[in-house]
Amino acid sequence: MQTITIVYTIMFFFGIYFLLIFLILYSRNRKDIYSYPPADKDYSLSIIIPCYNEEKNIGATIESLLNSDYKNLKKIIIVDDCSKDNSYKIIKEYAKKNPKILAVQTPKNTGNAAGAKNYGVQFVKTELIGFSDSDSFPNPDAISKMIGYFDNPKVAAVTSRVLVKNSKNFLERFQDFDYAVIAWGRKILDFIDSVYVTNGPLSIYRTKVFIDSGCFDEKNLTEDIEITWNLLSKGYKTKMSYSSIVYTIVPDNLKQWVNQRIRWNLGGLQTLNKYKKFCFKGKNAFGYFVLSYVGLAFFLALVGFFLLFRWVFLKIYFYLWTMPFLIKGYNPFEFLKFNFLTSILFIFSTSFLILSLVYYLLILKDTNLKSKGIITIIVYTFIYRPLYIIPLLGAIYRIHKKDLRWYTK
Amino acid sequence: MVYQIIKNYPRFRVFLDSLIITILILIIGFFIGYYIEYLRTNSIVENYKNFEISALDLKLQNYYYQIMDDASCKQAIEQNFIFADNIYKTGLDLERYENVNELTKDILLEKKRYVLLKTELWLNSILLKKKCNNPFHTVVYVYTQKTDTKKDAEQGAISNVLKKIKEENGNKIILIPIAGDLGLDAVEMQMQIYNVTYFPSVIIDEKIVLKGFQKLEEIEKYVK
Numbered sequence: 001m002q003t004i005t006i007v008y009t010i011m012f013f014f015g016i017y018f019l020l021i022f023l024i025l026y027s028r029n030r031k032d033i034y035s036y037p038p039a040d041k042d043y044s045l046s047i048i049i050p051c052y053n054e055e056k057n058i059g060a061t062i063e064s065l066l067n068s069d070y071k072n073l074k075k076i077i078i079v080d081d082c083s084k085d086n087s088y089k090i091i092k093e094y095a096k097k098n099p100k101i102l103a104v105q106t107p108k109n110t111g112n113a114a115g116a117k118n119y120g121v122q123f124v125k126t127e128l129i130g131f132s133d134s135d136s137f138p139n140p141d142a143i144s145k146m147i148g149y150f151d152n153p154k155v156a157a158v159t160s161r162v163l164v165k166n167s168k169n170f171l172e173r174f175q176d177f178d179y180a181v182i183a184w185g186r187k188i189l190d191f192i193d194s195v196y197v198t199n200g201p202l203s204i205y206r207t208k209v210f211i212d213s214g215c216f217d218e219k220n221l222t223e224d225i226e227i228t229w230n231l232l233s234k235g236y237k238t239k240m241s242y243s244s245i246v247y248t249i250v251p252d253n254l255k256q257w258v259n260q261r262i263r264w265n266l267g268g269l270q271t272l273n274k275y276k277k278f279c280f281k282g283k284n285a286f287g288y289f290v291l292s293y294v295g296l297a298f299f300l301a302l303v304g305f306f307l308l309f310r311w312v313f314l315k316i317y318f319y320l321w322t323m324p325f326l327i328k329g330y331n332p333f334e335f336l337k338f339n340f341l342t343s344i345l346f347i348f349s350t351s352f353l354i355l356s357l358v359y360y361l362l363i364l365k366d367t368n369l370k371s372k373g374i375i376t377i378i379v380y381t382f383i384y385r386p387l388y389i390i391p392l393l394g395a396i397y398r399i400h401k402k403d404l405r406w407y408t409k
Numbered sequence: 410m411v412y413q414i415i416k417n418y419p420r421f422r423v424f425l426d427s428l429i430i431t432i433l434i435l436i437i438g439f440f441i442g443y444y445i446e447y448l449r450t451n452s453i454v455e456n457y458k459n460f461e462i463s464a465l466d467l468k469l470q471n472y473y474y475q476i477m478d479d480a481s482c483k484q485a486i487e488q489n490f491i492f493a494d495n496i497y498k499t500g501l502d503l504e505r506y507e508n509v510n511e512l513t514k515d516i517l518l519e520k521k522r523y524v525l526l527k528t529e530l531w532l533n534s535i536l537l538k539k540k541c542n543n544p545f546h547t548v549v550y551v552y553t554q555k556t557d558t559k560k561d562a563e564q565g566a567i568s569n570v571l572k573k574i575k576e577e578n579g580n581k582i583i584l585i586p587i588a589g590d591l592g593l594d595a596v597e598m599q600m601q602i603y604n605v606t607y608f609p610s611v612i613i614d615e616k617i618v619l620k621g622f623q624k625l626e627e628i629e630k631y632v633k
Contacts, residue, residue, distance in 0.1 A: 009435070016434055018429035050422070192420055285421065314558070321562035325622050344442030351434050 005345060007307065012348040014300055015025040018293070019355040022188050028364060029191045033366060036241045037148035044126035045204065046075040047145070050116030054107070054134040055085040056250060061134050062094050062101065070143040077102045078134075079120040082109040087134075113200065114216035114223035123214055129207040135249040136201035137165060141390035142244040146204055149239040156209040157228065160244035161187070171257060174384040175250040177376060180367040181360070187242040194285045195238040196294060198228045202246040209236060219345075222267020229275045232286040242366075247391060263392030268294065298392070305389040356381065424486050428607070453519045456499050457526070462490050464529055473518045482541035489537055490545075493530055493583045497575070500586055521593060527585050528595050534583050535615060546582050546632040547612050548574070551589040551600065553608035564609050571611070574628055582632055 026033075033295070047065055058078070065076050078101065080088040088105055095103035117131055128150065130236050132138060138160065146158040161291040167176035175254045189195055203224065213230050216223035228238050251257040272295055279295075281287040360377045369376075470485055503520060534547050550571050552564050558633075568586065575584040589600055589608055603612050611619045613631045 013431060013435060017427055020430050021423055024423050024426055024430075028420075046562040079417050192423065289424070318562055321559045322566060325562065325566040343446070344439060347438040347442050348435065351438060 008345050011300060011303060012352050014296060015352050016355060017299055019220050019359055022185060022319055022359060025188045025191050033187060034243050036145045036243055039148040040151050042072040043128045043150055044299060045073050046077055046118055046124045046126045047130040047132055048077045048079060048120035049132050049134050050079050050080040050081060051134040053085045053087060054081045055087045055090055057135040058087055060137060064137040067140045068143050069140045074103055074126050076100055077120045079116040080105045081116040082106055112218060114218045118215045124207060127207055128204050132202050133200045133242055136246050138202045138246040142202060142246055145244040147239045150206060154237045155239055156231040157198045157203060157205045157238045158197060159240050160202040160246045161242050162199050162201045163245055163247050164250050165247035166249050169252060170250055171254060171409040172250055175378055176369060177380050180369055181363055184363040184366060187240050190240045192285050193237050194290050195240045196290045197225050198230055198238055199246045200224050202340040220270050221263045222266055224390060225267055226271045229271055233275055233278050235284060241369045247298055258394060260390050262394040265392050265395035269395060301392055341381050415630050420580060450512055453503055457519060457522055460496055460526055464526055467492055467533055485537055486544055487540060496527060496530060521591050524588050524591055524593060524596060527587050531585050548582050548584050548612050549609060549612040550586040551605050553590050554588045555590060567609050570625050573625060577631060
């Protein structure tokens, strides 16, 4: 067997293995996807919203939190991170009208969401502390469907399902599907206590545990991943309520999308590096699954990219060599003929594609997306997903350049 | 430790279950792939056996035609063409299989046998042409087995051109592709006779040797 065949086989092994984990977990827990535990106690709650140059959205975010049906939501603390627009003015006006709202401002711009969030923690006096983004809009029942998980003392954090508010152009529509895929996968991992991100748009933490754990890491570009791993590494559980829906605004152009995803990748790699010492250690799924799963996801994405790059490179290189013959009048389409014969890799890739198709069809079944056709899955799989490599390479480049700035907005 | 976790928390059994199913899928895929490749190689071997008989038959017919008069030429040429076309088509399959077979590489051995058979066909065709006053053209395409991207592009282009010429002039041309560097003495002797120093080359009617890629019109000029 050639080396390249062995590399492809290893790739398919991990691809099929991870897909099967998700599919088996789904089949065993499908009745519980939407369920959430009812709360025995009305925990007091404060929500912190970091805000930087969000004059367009902050009002709607505050309104959606004020519409929450959770009765014990004591405070909505909006931390303005020295915005250059009218954000702080808008926040103060809301605060004047509603005593539940507290408007505060950081002494100077912190440069990242974690800084503003941590600044707001000092004003919290409730049992639970929640965070939402200034361009996110939780459904009225989102919070109340998360609270019940805290009856289990081992649970330190609960997160929600993030969906896309703006899904008009191509990129937004596929982010809509992407977010649905991410949320579904995260819920499936909840069944093995492996929720490894408590997202920015809406997550709630046990205040004491959150503060004792050192709050958000301001040096990390994805503080929501970092805090989750921090809690998991201490033996706490993190849960996800699939019925708690929060809508968020996603990038509407490729440049913003790439910047956002570079940040996600950078933060992911930073977190992986910080917690690598827990690999195959401890007594929960964190050391044995989450770390290796996320680490392998990065590694396999890179190997996948190099395999794709190798294939494209060889094709281009081949066509370059054919140029002299094309000049001599040779029909270029003769070179494009595809040798379609069943091989071992064809069987592996077909198995992988069938499992992926089942995976995506199950996700579509559990979501309310506008586009639910097979074309969506095909375009998502073969056009949108390969784009993931751009921010991953961008992140690696920025690590190489030691550039860890927050680029969004 | 992993065993302890799975034992104490049954929901983590999913890791083991998925692993077993994954290994099963890969093993089944491996065996199906191996079986398909085996069937392909087998079909080539089977075809070869039949061709071997046809080649022997042709050889005997040739002896006969050389002893007897020219009246039987038509039948002999017909038989030669049928044999040449079949062996050419199987040769194309062989090339395709060779490119995708990941597990069974015995195909190279089959290729050597085919090259010898094709060389025999070539010699047979030369004899037939002499006996029957050159009623057809022989186009022998000599290529290399040791390729790089540049060679692949050149050989891909020229074999497509020859394929087209064969399609257009089916009953006038016997096209015989031969790998010239498989270490077979009979083939190397032919290369020396016709002074083939470059792969790919095209030998037309044992007189003209064209080196490298040639336009369709250039080759057609000699076979019209």
